[in-house]
Amino acid sequence: MQAEIDTSADGVWNAVETISTQAGIEEHQPRTPEEWVAARSAAITLVEATNLLVIDGRRVGAKEFPAEADGALDSVHIQDLVDARRPAFNGFAAALREAGSRAIAAIDAKDPVALVRAGGEIDAVCEACHLTFWYPGQVIPAFPAANDPRRPIFRAGTSAK
Numbered sequence: 056m057q058a059e060i061d062t063s064a065d066g067v068w069n070a071v072e073t074i075s076t077q078a079g080i081e082e083h084q085p086r087t088p089e090e091w092v093a094a095r096s097a098a099i100t101l102v103e104a105t106n107l108l109v110i111d112g113r114r115v116g117a118k119e120f121p122a123e124a125d126g127a128l129d130s131v132h133i134q135d136l137v138d139a140r141r142p143a144f145n146g147f148a149a150a151l152r153e154a155g156s157r158a159i160a161a162i163d164a165k166d167p168v169a170l171v172r173a174g175g176e177i178d179a180v181c182e183a184c185h186l187t188f189w190y191p192g193q194v195i196p197a198f199p200a201a202n203d204p205r206r207p208i209f210r211a212g213t214s215a216k
């Protein structure tokens with residue numbers, strides 16, 4: 056996940072970004088042939104990495120690891136879930152492969168808008184698989200109530216800093 060899927064997905068997402076700074080909004084997209092090649096390499100690595108996800112009998116981790124947060128599972132429970140629901144896990148891997156393939160098509164067409172769309176689809180698949188197999192009990196903190204001192208203050212015309 057970390058070394059191949061996450062790194063390659065970042066390569067696809069970072070190729071087309073909108074950065075908002077005090078100087079204004081900066082749109083970033085591949086412009087030089089080298090930048091398009093870099094984005095393409097990342098998308099291909101992502102698609103190829105999905106083949107590793109579906110290898111039968113491959114363990115979730117080389118070593119056991121604890122749950123990372125409230126609502127997340129430890130490696131033993133993740134492995135049990137993956138073993139019990141292999142077809143669903145492989146289905147997410149296939150969906151990631153398809154979204155990644157659309158990113159490659161967008162890159163080949165040098166179409167930044169389609170690349171942003173494919174990036175959104177990739178993100179949705181990551182999240183769906185994680186919600187099913189990694190942190191099914193995810194705890195989302197409630198937005199602080201009006202009288203809660205942690206509540207951010209929003210004023211018209213100013214940004215919340």
Ligand code: HEC
Nearest residue numbers: 056057060061064115144147148151180181184185188189
């Ligand atoms: C087929 C299911 C599946 C898909 C699709 C998937 N993941 Fe994961 N991911 C997992 C599982 C299960 C874990 C928890 C086990 C682990 O840490 O490897 C995980 C863990 C991770 C981690 C934590 C790794 C660590 O070492 O702590 C990162 C980062 C991550 N995924 C990123 C992504 C990104 C980015 C995508 C989409 C581009 C993605 N994943 C798509 C199943 C998936």
